[in-house]
Amino acid sequence: MIDVLYYMYYLFYSKKLKEADPHWSTIWFLGIFFSYWVFCAIDLFLLFFFLYSISLGCALAIFFLGVLLFYWIYMYQLVEPMSRMVFGG
Secondary structure, eight states: OHHHHHHHHHHIIIIISOOSOHHHHHHHHHHHHHHHHHHHHHHHHHHHHHOOOOOHHHHHHHHHHHHHHHHHHHTTOOSHHHHHHHHOO
16 A cells, blocks of 8 residues: 555656656655654554653654655665556556
8 A cells, every 4th residue: 555655646746746856755755654653653552551652852763763764665666667556557
């Protein structure tokens, strides 16, 4: 599912916004988006079970590591094969 979201946002950045490097913008947007959800899940778990909130330093570390992981996974993603996967052609 992340691959489909990646390709759809890549098309959005390349066709609608006419970005110079849509691959880079897509990686950063999706990395920040998914890092936010991971942070929220961890924070809610800790609040519900342990009544402990994550400090700002931990939150920034989670964001940074999430974006870095997403960047590492998708930096060399090929866009052409994805069009066949998404549109079934």
